[in-house]
Amino acid sequence: MKKWRKTAAAVLAAAMLCTTAACSGSPQQVEDSIVTSSSVSSETASESSSSALTEPESAQEPESSQIAQATEEDSSAQAPAAPEDSQPPVETESSESALTEGTVSSPSYNEPAAATPVVQEEEMRAVWVPFLSLDMTKETDKSYTAFQKKFNDIIAKAKASGANTLVVHVRSHGDAYYPSSYYPWTHFLSGTQGVGPGYDPLAYMVSATHQAGLKFHAWFNPLRIKAGNYPPVVASNSPYNLWKSDPTKANWTFTHNGSIYMNPGYSGVRDYIVNGIKEVVQKYDVDGVQFDDYFYPFNVNSTDVTLDQAAYQQSGSTLSIGAWRTQNINSLVSSVYKMIKETKPNVVFGISPQGNITNDLNAGADVYTWCSQPGYIDYICPQIYWTYDHPTAPFETLAKKWKSLVTADNVKMYIGLALYKAGTDSNGWEKADNIIAQQIQTTRSLDCDGFMLYSWAYLDNPQTAKEMANVKKLLNG
Numbered sequence: 001m002k003k004w005r006k007t008a009a010a011v012l013a014a015a016m017l018c019t020t021a022a023c024s025g026s027p028q029q030v031e032d033s034i035v036t037s038s039s040v041s042s043e044t045a046s047e048s049s050s051s052a053l054t055e056p057e058s059a060q061e062p063e064s065s066q067i068a069q070a071t072e073e074d075s076s077a078q079a080p081a082a083p084e085d086s087q088p089p090v091e092t093e094s095s096e097s098a099l100t101e102g103t104v105s106s107p108s109y110n111e112p113a114a115a116t117p118v119v120q121e122e123e124m125r126a127v128w129v130p131f132l133s134l135d136m137t138k139e140t141d142k143s144y145t146a147f148q149k150k151f152n153d154i155i156a157k158a159k160a161s162g163a164n165t166l167v168v169h170v171r172s173h174g175d176a177y178y179p180s181s182y183y184p185w186t187h188f189l190s191g192t193q194g195v196g197p198g199y200d201p202l203a204y205m206v207s208a209t210h211q212a213g214l215k216f217h218a219w220f221n222p223l224r225i226k227a228g229n230y231p232p233v234v235a236s237n238s239p240y241n242l243w244k245s246d247p248t249k250a251n252w253t254f255t256h257n258g259s260i261y262m263n264p265g266y267s268g269v270r271d272y273i274v275n276g277i278k279e280v281v282q283k284y285d286v287d288g289v290q291f292d293d294y295f296y297p298f299n300v301n302s303t304d305v306t307l308d309q310a311a312y313q314q315s316g317s318t319l320s321i322g323a324w325r326t327q328n329i330n331s332l333v334s335s336v337y338k339m340i341k342e343t344k345p346n347v348v349f350g351i352s353p354q355g356n357i358t359n360d361l362n363a364g365a366d367v368y369t370w371c372s373q374p375g376y377i378d379y380i381c382p383q384i385y386w387t388y389d390h391p392t393a394p395f396e397t398l399a400k401k402w403k404s405l406v407t408a409d410n411v412k413m414y415i416g417l418a419l420y421k422a423g424t425d426s427n428g429w430e431k432a433d434n435i436i437a438q439q440i441q442t443t444r445s446l447d448c449d450g451f452m453l454y455s456w457a458y459l460d461n462p463q464t465a466k467e468m469a470n471v472k473k474l475l476n477g
Contacts, residue, residue, distance in 0.1 A: 124414050124450025125475065126165035126217070127158045131172040133456050134201070137191045144199040151205055154456055155212045161459045161468065162475030165215040167290055167452060170202055170280060174225035174238055174262070178202035178284070182276040184235035194235030206284050217288035217350075218280055222273050222332065224294055225253065225260040234260070239272065251310045256297045264328040265311030274335050281343045288348040289340060293383065295329050296364040329364040333376050350379035352416055352452065355386070355398050371405040380411060381452050385418035387428035387435055396442055403446050412449040415439070419453040422467035433466035437474045
């Protein structure tokens, strides 16, 4: 981990930050402290089900799921919406008593945003660019020139904010933003999945990003094929339709609550996913590859075999269904990591899971192993989307717990920040306009390696204008 250059002012500012009880103990002890009762509180009833890594069309909230409902009784999570709609994620925290041990007081919101001039060398300052930010279907002009203009605007605003990396969707729904041998063209370019735009968007995005002096991380949703109305019609050359027409592969996908997923219980499916990512790593000069928090559905009980019973039985595994699913995801993650290092060793591979560890485990995301063992990831970026004084999931407490999990020397720690909540009345975000800037300071005081903002659409938005002014002041001086 990089050493930070700390000044006397930095040390003083760090001392002003709130502290908590040390995060110690076994992984399970850490987990037990995150979800400790069966009472569940919803962040806000008005936040509809989409997840925090999605793109809002106006001032609506985005797409990447963040904390679904979890209880101590079954550790299950209510399924957050897929990273896609411009709607807000359903963020249900841990229980009311969760994270109360070592509860932290929030830093003074009256302090200047730049109170902690601690700058890490090569600090990750990333911005997520979800698929809705790349949507050309509502544009009258869908030409290559129009797409270039759209993406140039994305680059310009990201760079002006102080960002040094774009994390851009290249596969959101079993599709591709480039000519692929494995997946159909995304419908967000032409309006119809499987119909190409007549140009290579990914080639331009990577080239233009690098020309601007920024890095480009390719963002994949590995399992999701369809969620809600995305896409309206699944292409005939989608893996879903190709496999359904083959009796030997009929169970290579499964459907849950109207959404379609690839089934990672089959080695053939995992190989297919790996090869689909390999073609991007081989052909394009990407700097990184990222998965977000979507693996198995969050609201599937770990003892329910109806989702993938055939695959489970065919595997002959003696593991419980929950442990078997986790094994499948671990196998996929390690295979992607191995492929990347064999193909282009300098390309990094990271995962951005939910901030709620129980929900991650329910989805088969074994964050304990990924953070502590080599051969899985180069970085972890938990989505910690709450304020310092949140009643059940205070930001700094969660950040410290996640930091305690990262023990592998090769794994960097970034923190995902909820820029999309700034300027709203969502559980404490209305109290100040420098919360994100304070959280960036906290990532530095905890010796993290950087942060990622969700999402690009909120960098230049009336809702977040005051917050972003403080962020820019902190990052750009």
